[in-house]
Amino acid sequence: MSMQLPLWPEAASDIAVDIDHLYIYLSLVSVVMSILIFGVIFIFAIKYRRRGDEVPEPIHGSLRLEITWSIIPFLVMLTFFWWGAKIYFQNAVPPPNSMDVYSVGKQWMWKVQYPGGQREINELHVPIGRPVKITLASEDVIHSFFIPALRIKHDVVPGHYDIMWFNATKPGRYHLFCAEYCGTEHSGMVGWVTIMEPADYENWLAGNGSSGTMAQQGERLFEQLGCSSCHTQDRQGRGPSLRGVYGSRMQLSSGQTVVADDAFIRESILNPNAKVVTGYKPNVMPSFQGQISEEGILQLVVYIKSLGTTNAPGAPTAALQLPGATGRTTAALLAHPDGGKQ
Amino acid sequence: MSTALQEPQTETVNYLNAEYGWKSWLFTTDHKRIAVLYLISISVMFALGGVFAGLIRTELLTPEGDLFNSDTYNKVFTMHGVVMIFFFLIPSIPATFGNFLVPMMIGAKDLAFPRINLLSWYIYIAGALFALAAIVMGGVDTGWTFYTPFSTTYSNTFVITAAVGVFIAGFSSILTGLNFIVTVHKMRAPGMTWGRLPLFVWANYATALIQVLGTPVVAITLALVGLERAFHIGIFDPAIGGDPILFQHMFWFYSHPAVYIMILPGMGVISELVTCFSRKGVFGYSFIAGSSLGIAIIGFLVWGHHMFVTGMSMYAGLYFSLLTMFVAVPSAIKVFNWTATMFRGSISYETPMLYAFGFIGLFTIGGLTGLFLGTLGMDVHLTDTYFVVAHFHYVMVGGMVLAYMGALHFWWPKITGRLYPDGWGKFSALLVFVGFNLTFFPQFILGYMGQPRRYHAYAPEFQVLNVMSTAGASVLGVGFLIPLIYLLWSLRYGKPAGNNPWGAKGLEWTTQSPPTTFNFDETPIVTEEAYAYAKHEETHVG
Numbered sequence: 001m002s003m004q005l006p007l008w009p010e011a012a013s014d015i016a017v018d019i020d021h022l023y024i025y026l027s028l029v030s031v032v033m034s035i036l037i038f039g040v041i042f043i044f045a046i047k048y049r050r051r052g053d054e055v056p057e058p059i060h061g062s063l064r065l066e067i068t069w070s071i072i073p074f075l076v077m078l079t080f081f082w083w084g085a086k087i088y089f090q091n092a093v094p095p096p097n098s099m100d101v102y103s104v105g106k107q108w109m110w111k112v113q114y115p116g117g118q119r120e121i122n123e124l125h126v127p128i129g130r131p132v133k134i135t136l137a138s139e140d141v142i143h144s145f146f147i148p149a150l151r152i153k154h155d156v157v158p159g160h161y162d163i164m165w166f167n168a169t170k171p172g173r174y175h176l177f178c179a180e181y182c183g184t185e186h187s188g189m190v191g192w193v194t195i196m197e198p199a200d201y202e203n204w205l206a207g208n209g210s211s212g213t214m215a216q217q218g219e220r221l222f223e224q225l226g227c228s229s230c231h232t233q234d235r236q237g238r239g240p241s242l243r244g245v246y247g248s249r250m251q252l253s254s255g256q257t258v259v260a261d262d263a264f265i266r267e268s269i270l271n272p273n274a275k276v277v278t279g280y281k282p283n284v285m286p287s288f289q290g291q292i293s294e295e296g297i298l299q300l301v302v303y304i305k306s307l308g309t310t311n312a313p314g315a316p317t318a319a320l321q322l323p324g325a326t327g328r329t330t331a332a333l334l335a336h337p338d339g340g341k342q
Numbered sequence: 343m344s345t346a347l348q349e350p351q352t353e354t355v356n357y358l359n360a361e362y363g364w365k366s367w368l369f370t371t372d373h374k375r376i377a378v379l380y381l382i383s384i385s386v387m388f389a390l391g392g393v394f395a396g397l398i399r400t401e402l403l404t405p406e407g408d409l410f411n412s413d414t415y416n417k418v419f420t421m422h423g424v425v426m427i428f429f430f431l432i433p434s435i436p437a438t439f440g441n442f443l444v445p446m447m448i449g450a451k452d453l454a455f456p457r458i459n460l461l462s463w464y465i466y467i468a469g470a471l472f473a474l475a476a477i478v479m480g481g482v483d484t485g486w487t488f489y490t491p492f493s494t495t496y497s498n499t500f501v502i503t504a505a506v507g508v509f510i511a512g513f514s515s516i517l518t519g520l521n522f523i524v525t526v527h528k529m530r531a532p533g534m535t536w537g538r539l540p541l542f543v544w545a546n547y548a549t550a551l552i553q554v555l556g557t558p559v560v561a562i563t564l565a566l567v568g569l570e571r572a573f574h575i576g577i578f579d580p581a582i583g584g585d586p587i588l589f590q591h592m593f594w595f596y597s598h599p600a601v602y603i604m605i606l607p608g609m610g611v612i613s614e615l616v617t618c619f620s621r622k623g624v625f626g627y628s629f630i631a632g633s634s635l636g637i638a639i640i641g642f643l644v645w646g647h648h649m650f651v652t653g654m655s656m657y658a659g660l661y662f663s664l665l666t667m668f669v670a671v672p673s674a675i676k677v678f679n680w681t682a683t684m685f686r687g688s689i690s691y692e693t694p695m696l697y698a699f700g701f702i703g704l705f706t707i708g709g710l711t712g713l714f715l716g717t718l719g720m721d722v723h724l725t726d727t728y729f730v731v732a733h734f735h736y737v738m739v740g741g742m743v744l745a746y747m748g749a750l751h752f753w754w755p756k757i758t759g760r761l762y763p764d765g766w767g768k769f770s771a772l773l774v775f776v777g778f779n780l781t782f783f784p785q786f787i788l789g790y791m792g793q794p795r796r797y798h799a800y801a802p803e804f805q806v807l808n809v810m811s812t813a814g815a816s817v818l819g820v821g822f823l824i825p826l827i828y829l830l831w832s833l834r835y836g837k838p839a840g841n842n843p844w845g846a847k848g849l850e851w852t853t854q855s856p857p858t859t860f861n862f863d864e865t866p867i868v869t870e871e872a873y874a875y876a877k878h879e880e881t882h883v884g
Contacts (some may be wrong), residue, residue, distance in 0.1 A: 005806045009791050019723055023790065026720065030710040037677060037706055041699070044684040045691075050621070054688050057876050058623025060603045061679075066629050069678040070671050073705050077667035080717045085660055087719025107496070141492040142586055142725060144651065148792025151723040155652045157587060158491065159580025162653050175801060179726040181485050183496060184412050187797035244572070 006044035012149040012195055013093060019151040022083050031074060050227035083261040091152065098133035101126065102214070102302075104294045105136065105143035105156045108174065108185035111295060115302060117210035117217060122174060122191030127201035128168045135262065136162040137294040147193050153179055161262050168195040218303025221296050225288065238284055240277050247309040251278045265301050356759065356856040371456035372859055377442035378757070379463050380433060387429040387470060392822065394422035399781075399815040402808050407799035415798040417484040417499065423486030428508045429470050431742055432600060435607035436518055436553075437466070441748045442757060444522055447540045449531025449868065451860040454524040462517035471485035476503035485796060487597075490578035490589040494570040502571055505564040512557045515603070519553030522546055531849070533868030536551045540848055540872050541630050545610025548634035552599045552606075552641065560596035563589065587652055594645035601640040604738060605705075606634055608745030608813035609676055612698050614749050616680045617873040618846040620687030624873050626679040633672030640669040650721045659718055666716030673709050676700060692844070693767030697748030700775045704740025708733060711786065729789025732782045740778055747774065747825065753830065755839030759856040760878030764831040766824060773821030780814025847873050 011017050048056075101124070104111045113119045126132045136145055138158040145164060146153040149172075154164040178189035196204060213219065222228055230239035245260050253276045258264055267274055269292070272285035292300075357374045367375060399420050401409040410418065445452055453459050476482050482504040484493040493501050523602065526547050528541070539547075566577050567589070576582035578589045617624045624630065646654060646662035680702060689695070711733040715721050722729065755761055786805040793804045800808070842851040849866055850857075870877055 004803055006791060006803050007787055008879065022717070022720055023714075026714050030707075030713075033710060034706060037681060038625070038703060041681055041684065041702065044681070044687070045689055045699070047622070048684060048687045048689050050688045050690040054621075055876055056620075056622045056686050056688050057871070059625055059682070059685065060623065061626035061629065061682075065627055065678075065682070066675065070675055073674050074667065074671050077670060077713060079712055080720075081667050084717030084719040084721070084869060085663060088650070088659060089656060089721065091719065091722065106732075141496050142489060146726070146792070146794060148443065153651050153722055157580075159586065159651060160653075175792060177792065177794045181492075181796040182415075183483070183492060184416065186416070187407065187412065187799045190801075270703055319364070 009151075010130040010149045010170070010172065010174065011151070012172060012174060013151070013166045013168050015166060016149065016151040017089065018087055022087065025083070026080060029080075033073075037083045052060075091165075094133040095131045098165055100302075101125075101132055101134045101265035102295075102298045103134055103136050103145065103156075104139055104298070105145070105178065105182075105189075106294075107141065107183055108189040110143075110145070110178070110189065110191055113214060113295060113298065114205070115214050115248075115278040116205055117213040118205060118208045119210065120208075122176070124191070125196060125201065125204055126168055126191045126193065127196055127198045127208075128171060129198060131165055133163060133165040135298065136164065137298065139294050141182045142180050143178045143182050143189065143322070146177045147174060148177070148267060149174035149193070155180055161266065169194050169196055171200075173244070182265075214299050214302040215306035218299035220304075221292070221299055222303055224291065230285070238280075240280060242304050242307055244308040246305045246307065250275075252276060253278045253280070253282075262301050265304055266297050269297055269300065353852060354609070355858060356854065357859045358759075358856050360859050362569040362822060369460075371452070371460055373441050373445050373453050373456065373459055374757075374813050374857065374859075374861075376459050376463055377438050378468070380437040380441060381472065381757075383463070383467065384430050384433055384438065387425050390728075391422055391426035391430055392819065393730040394418050394425065396815065398422060398818060399812040401798070402800070403812045405800050405802045405805050405808075410798075412798045413483060414481075416796070417481030418486075419796060420482050420485050420749070421477055423509065424473060424482065424504060426615060426738075427468075427486055427600075427604075428511050429473060431468060431604040431738060432511075433518070434604070434703055434742065434746050435611065435749060436522070436546055436549055436603075437439060437462075437514075439542075439611070439746075439753060440522065440607060441518070442548075442849055443753065444525060444543055444546055445529065446853065446857065446861050447543050447848055447863065448526065448529060448534050449849050449866040450525065450529035450567050453521045454529055455521050458517050459521055461523070462514040465517065466511055466514035469507045469509070469514065469758040472503055472507030472510060474507075476500040476507060479503065487593065488564065488567055488572070488589075489593075490567065490586045491580065491584070493567055495579050495581070502568045503570050509561050509564045509568075512561045514554045516557045519550035519557075522550040523554065526550075528855070531868055533865050537628070537869075538868055538871050539631070541613035541624065541627070541634075542607075542610035544631040545600075545606045545613070545634045547674055548638040549606045549691075551635075551638050552603050556596045556599040556603070556642070559592060560600070563592040563596070566592075587649070587654070590649055590652060591645070594648045595642075598645040598648065599638075599641045601734075601737070604635060604742050608701065608742045609634065611672075611749040611752075612680060612701050613676075614846075614848070615694050615698040616683050617875070618752070619692065619698070620684050620689050620843050621688040621845070621875050622873070623871070623875060625674075625682035625685070627872070629675050629678050633675045635752050637669060637674040640665065640672070644669055647716050647721070648725075663716055663718045667713065670709060670713060673705075675705055677709075691768075692751075693762075693764055693771055694748045694752035694844075696768055696775075697751065700771065701741055701748065704736050704744060704775075704778065708736030708740055711736065723792075725790055726794055727789035728785040728793045728795055731795050732785035732789060735782045735785075740782070744774070747771070750825070750829070752844070753850075754832070755843045756850060756853075756855050756857070758833060758836070759839050760832045761834030761838055761839045761843060762825075762828050766828045770821050770824035770828075773824070774819055775821075777814050777817030777819070777821050781811050781818055782814070784810045784814075847875055 011020055100115050102113045109121050111121055112124050136156040138156045143156040150166045152166055154162050156162055172195055174193045176191040176193050230237045231242050248260050249257050250260050251257055258275055270289045273282045276282045357372055401415055479500050481499055482501055483499045484497050484501055569575050570577050574582055576584045578584040578586050613630055644665045646658055647666045650659050751767055788804055790808050793800055839855045841855050853861055
């Protein structure tokens with residue numbers, strides 16, 4: 001039996017330190033509250049213990065006391081609320097200069113790929129001092145990407161992309177856990193996050209050769225799946241050209257507009273009729289549901305992104321970066337309740 | 343003084359011996375006999391859930407998954423949750439003590455619908471049989487939360503059987519709630535105004551509102567899970583056009599209020615215990631009663647706090663976090679009023695009062711740690727870890743089960759007519775308190791360290807805290823076994839209790855112990871407020 005008794009997790013990011021401060025504040029308030037309540041009960045229990053047949057006079061209550069002990073705790077709780085919300089909002093939006101990493105959860109492993117084409121399983125390598133944005137997808141059930149040393153966690157819900165980000169500050173090797181119960185080997189869906197000095201990270205990237213960058217892998221898929229026969233480089237194909245599409249605002253035949261972000265591209269591959277760009281016919285493109293893995297879709301997304309991006313006027317590069325826009329494609333589900341042709 | 347207040351000289355006619363034979367029990371419409379049927383049934387389920395808990399803690403003694411394989415472990419924690427929540431905690435106090443006491447406390451002969459009351463027990467048994475069948479056939483491994491699309495598409499276990507069990511048991515809960523609402527509205531004795539209702543009745547009334555309004559939602563949700571699993575209708579599984587998060591919204595819309603179904607009746611018990619053992623009227627009657635209704639209403643508006651890391655809108659997160667802070671206020675009001683009730687009281691420390699002290703302490707810790715989880719940024723780190731496990735066990739076991747044990751020890755003399763040995767009662771209450779804290783306090787630390795819940799095997803550095811937890815669970819188990827022994831012993835060898843062994847107020851204590859089939863020889867007329875300990879004359883009868 002391991003006799004170590006660690007009582008505090010390591011803190012390896014900015015946000016981890018913030019969360020530790022909040023935790024200490026919450027704990028102190030709780031301890032003070034508990035001592036007050038338990039102390040008063042203890043004193044009453046001793047001081048007013050039954051001595052004989054005395055029958056004490058009732059005290060019916062006091063509006064002033066009731067108001068006091070409702071308002072004061074509520075004001076204290078509002079400080080919890082405010083501080084927690086502040087951290088939550090800071091944490092929700094990745095900075096624009098974030099480094100991209102992609103991870104797919106699958107019963108029961110984490111597959112990780114980097115824009116340079118490197119891939120690994122149950123391992124994540126990141127440098128310190130740079131915001132890292134992880135785009136998460138699930139191949140099957142709900143998983144949850146949890147790195148305790150960074151105090152961050154995000155569910156990975158099948159059917160759309162989830163985004164999390166962090167800024168690591170302390171090199172080391174830390175646990176990566178799946179936090180959402182996902183079946184038989186849930187407790188085996190664990191791995192390690194290696195946080196490295198930037199130079200070590202560059203060496204690591206260089207030492208892990210790959211068959212081309214993620215964009216190049218995506219381009220090969222684009223050819224293999226026959227996408228290129230319709231989505232030609234010029235504008236003569238049966239489908240729209242994808243050059244310069246990423247991040248632009250698309251006019252849909254339904255009259256709506258949509259920003260061509262990761263979620264839109266993913267949906268257009270799996271359920272092409274959900275949002276058809278104006279000037280093109282529905283029911284031309286087949287659904288690729290079941291024919292391509294989530295990893296492959298991510299490669300295609302990166303490839304399409306590499307074909308050039310446009311910043312739609314008034315639109316951020318990805319809808320996911322808007323506070324409040326969460327990347328969930330409920331609108332698409334509502335627009336297309338049958339989920340496309342199966 | 344009426345004849346009902348005199349000590350019975352010999353074995354008098356009461357609800358237990360009025361009729362004999364199994365038919366007299368299985369076809370009874372007496373709320374007290376139905377309460378006893380429920381008491382036996384849920385005790386069996388509690389024991390079963392406890393065995394599963396013991397298996398979980400034994401496996402977690404070592405970091406490696408060495409006692410069971412992963413599939414078995416996953417089934418064990420699932421069945422622990424399903425059995426404890428749907429077949430013990432939800433029916434626990436309303437179906438047993440509520441059933442027994444609500445009519446007696448308001449001066450009625452029975453509930454408004456005695457046959458529906460019996461029907462609810464049969465429905466409960468039918469649901470329990472489905473759950474047991476799911477266990478016997480091979481178990482379920484979805485967790486008690488049945489999250490999709492795992493439950494609808496990926497699990498290879500008896501999900502539909504278990505879901506049908508929970509679905510059926512829900513109707514028993516709805517019928518009990520319906521019965522209580524009508525009874526409290528229509529069956530109160532003359533003079534028993536709303537302002538004179540015992541707080542236990544208020545708590546059960548608030549609970550009944552949630553049971554009636556909330557339970558249909560979980561029934562629909564589980565029906566959809568079953569339909570999707572059987573016919574792939576595409577509600578929850580994104581591969582066929584569904585939305586897995588929709589399930590979570592629907593599930594928690596019931597299951598968060600269900601937490602209040604579990605705790606509100608316990609709070610009602612504590613109000614009775616604190617007044618009786620302080621021999622003093624309650625402080626802030628209308629605030630304790632009103633806070634039960636407040637919890638029932640606001641409790642319906644906070645479900646999203648289970649979903650802060652699912653990718654739900656940040657602004658929805660703000661709303662749910664704020665409302666979660668809000669719902670904590672009425673709980674705090676209760677704790678403060680119980681404390682104030684003890685002020686200048688005449689406090690004695692019999693077994694039920696020890697459980698009441700335990701409840702206030704553990705529920706306070708459970709409530710405060712709930713605020714950690716309602717705080718947005720904090721929850722991101724803590725959710726789905728052992729911190730959550732510790733938090734809800736402080737509320738559900740430290741709160742509800744201690745209240746249940748307090749109620750059992752308080753009203754046992756009324757239900758059975760016998761006294762149990764108070765020394766053993768105090769000793770086991772102490773064991774439960776110590777064992778409980780040793781089991782669950784280390785889990786707060788484990789959670790902050792990052793140990794995820796529902797893990798069959800865990801990282802080696804978490805072992806010491808897990809060993810403490812398992813040791814505590816052993817003490818806790820003994821603490822629950824001892825009452826089982828002395829309470830059964832008391833049925834035969836316990837001293838006759840007399841009508842009112844605690845000197846308590848309340849109409850139920852004016853009847854003989856055990857009461858007659860129709861509770862009161864004559865309908866009582868109530869002329870005083872609840873807990874009028876300072877008044878020396880007895881409640882007028884006749």
